[in-house]
Amino acid sequence: MATIYDVAKAAGVSPKTVSRVLNGDAPVNEKTRAAVHAAIGQLNYVPSSAARTMRSQRSGLVGMITGAISTSPHFEPTGLPEIYLVQGAQRVFAEHNLTLLIADTGGHAERVPDLLHTFLEHRVEGILYVAEYHQEVHLPGNLRGRHMVLVNCFDAVGTPCVLPDDEGGQFAVVDGLIGKGHTRIGFLTLPERQAARPHRTEGYRKALAKHGIAFDEDLVIAGAISDVAHEYDLLWDALDRLLRIPDPPTVICCANDKMAMRVYGLLRERGLEIPKDICLVGYDDYRMISEHMHPPLSSVDLPYGAMGARAAAKLIRLISGTSKPNEPSRELVSGPVAWRESVRPRDRVVTPFQTWRRET
Amino acid sequence: MATIYDVAKAAGVSPKTVSRVLNGDAPVNEKTRAAVHAAIGQLNYVPSSAARTMRSQRSGLVGMITGAISTSPHFEPTGLPEIYLVQGAQRVFAEHNLTLLIADTGGHAERVPDLLHTFLEHRVEGILYVAEYHQEVHLPGNLRGRHMVLVNCFDAVGTPCVLPDDEGGQFAVVDGLIGKGHTRIGFLTLPERQAARPHRTEGYRKALAKHGIAFDEDLVIAGAISDVAHEYDLLWDALDRLLRIPDPPTVICCANDKMAMRVYGLLRERGLEIPKDICLVGYDDYRMISEHMHPPLSSVDLPYGAMGARAAAKLIRLISGTSKPNEPSRELVSGPVAWRESVRPRDRVVTPFQTWRRET
C-alpha cells in the first residue's frame, strides 16, 4: 500500500502538506492541492487508520455486542430484531465517520469479556450492548467507565439505555380499537417474567380508562409461559377461556406476531373467520409474518431500526461530550400501529359465538 | 490507557520482554512472565491494535458488506438471512482472532465505494460481499486484487463465492416426498429472473428421474413474478391451475415459506385441509414462519449460518494463502429438509378434489 510519503514524493511536497490536504486543518495553495490529489489518485492512496489512531488517540470505531444474553435454555435465535438495529445504528454512525465493529456471542454470555477485550484492543470509542428482547441485564464490571448505551435492555445502576415504548404501543392499538367501536378487547399477554408485560398491561388499562371502559380481568390472560414445552396447550386454553366468557371479545390483542400466527390457526379450527367473526392484532410487526398472513395482520411496529438509530445518536453524544446535562438516561422509542385487514370496525363484526358454543 | 512501557516499568523489564510475554514468540523466564502478568492486571493494560497493525501490517479486521444490491425497486429489507450469516461468519473469524467490520448499504449500491474506502482505511485483510438472495452481481473495479468472497451471489469473472445448493435442496425434498409415496408433486416456482430457479427445477427433475417418474409440465407453475403488484393474483391463479389439472397433485412445493404461508390461506379458503387433503412444503425454513404455522410447515433449510461460516473459512484461507491449489472457486452449501406436520405419507392423504370441483 502507498503511504503518505509516497504521495508526498510524487507530488513534490512534504508529508505534512499531504496531511493538510487530507484533513483541511490549514490553508493549502490551490495548485499544491491539485498536485496532491493527482498523486493520491495515481497511487491509489488510502490513509492508514491505524497510524492516524496512534497519533490522534481516536480510532473511529464503535462496538456492538449482540446476542449477549441467553436467559432461557430454549434460546431462540430469531435474530430478527438485530439486523434492523444494526442497520439503524450503522446509518447514524456512518454519518459521523464511525465504523461499526460487531461481535455476536451466539447466546453465550461468558464470551462477553473476551469480545470486550477485543473491542478495547481496537480502542472503540463506545459500545452498544443489545439484548434479544426487553429485559434487565447485569453488566460485567470491567465495562464501567466506558461510553456505553444499552439497547432493548436496562440495568439497576442507571446505565443509559434505549427501550421500546411498550406502554405507548399497547395504548395506541387499544385506543385505536376503541375508536373503531370495540369495547370488549381480549388480551393474550406475554409470560410473567417478561419485562415488557407490566408496561403493555398498563397501556391496555390506560386506553380503556381514557374512554371510560371498565377493566375486565376475564379479558386478560397469559398467552404464553416461560416453559416452552407447554406453550401450545396454554395458548389453546387461554383462547378457549377468552371465548367462553359471558360477553366475549370482538377483538383479541396478541403479545406478539408469532402468537397471533398460531391464533389464526386456532380460530379457524373453531370455525371463526378473521375479521368477519372476530378481529385480531399482533405486536412486533414482523412484516414477514404480518403482511403475508391471510388476511394480513394488524400489528404494533416494534421500531428496532429507530431504536438502533436513537442508541447510536445517544452514544455519539456521550462520546463527544455533547449530551444535554439533564438528558434522561432512559429513552423510549415508539412505533406506529400498522392497521391491516385482520381488524374491522365493531359494527361490521358478527360474533357467532352462540352457534359455536352449541356445537362444542 | 496504560501502554506497554508502563507495564514494562511496573514489571521492571524492557517493553520488548512484555511483548514477548504477550505474543509468546520467544522463551521468557517463568518469574519474569509472572511479574509481567501481574503488572498487566494491575494497570488494566490492553495492547493497542493500532500500534500492532502499524508494525506488523496486519489489522486483524475483516469487512462485510451487506444489503449491497437492490435490483428491485420494491426492495424488501427482510434482513433475515443476514443475521445468520453474520453469526456464522463471526464465529469462525473469532476463532482466528479476526474482528468483523460491518457496513450495510441499506439497499443503496452507490454507497459501496465509500464503505469500501472506510474498510481500506482500516486495512481489512479481506472482504465478504453478501447479497440478499442468490443472484449474479457486478463488482466495482476497485475491489480487484483484494481478498474477497461473495456470499449468496456470484459474478462473471469467477470471484470465489459461496452459494446455497438450490438443486440439492429441491432434490432432497422431492426425493423425500417420493419416498413417502407421493408421485404427483406440484411445484410453485420462483420468478424467472431469480438465479435459483433453474437449479431448483433441475433438482425437482432429477428427483423424479431417479424414481422413474415422468416430468409433467402441468405440475410446474411460477408462483410469483417480479412485478410485486400482481403477486397475489398470480399465486391464486397458479394454485387454481394446479388443482384443476386432471390428476392433481397430492403435495405442493412452494418456492419459499412466504409463498407457502399464503398458500395455507388460499387452500383453506377452498376448504382443503393440510395435510389431510393436500400436503405442502416450503423453502428457506424461516423457523419463525415454519414452526408456527398451523400445522407446522415442512421446509428446506436454507443454511445461512453455514454459508457464513463457510465463506469466512474460505476467506481466511485466501488471506493466509493456504487455499488448496485446486480449490473450487464456487462452493455449494446444503441444508437439511425439516419435515413437519404439513406433510404426511401419500396413503394417508385423501384428496377431495371431486367434491371441491362440483362446488365451484
Next chain:
DNA sequence: ATGGTTTATGACACCGATGTCATGACATCG
C-alpha cells in the same frame, strides 16, 4: 578449560500518520 549452543533479555529503529514549531515569501499598515 574451551568453544559452541541455547536461553533470556535489552537497545534501537521503524511502521505511517499528525501536532508543534520554525521559516520564508508576501501583503498591509502607520
Next chain:
DNA sequence: CGATGTCATGACATCGGTGTCATAAACCAT
C-alpha cells in the same frame, strides 16, 4: 520603509507496539 501579520510549507518528534540484532549468562560436549 521598517514593523507586523498572514499564508504556505517543511523539519522533527511522537503515538505504542514489534522486528532485528546484540549480548550476557547458563548449559553442554569435547
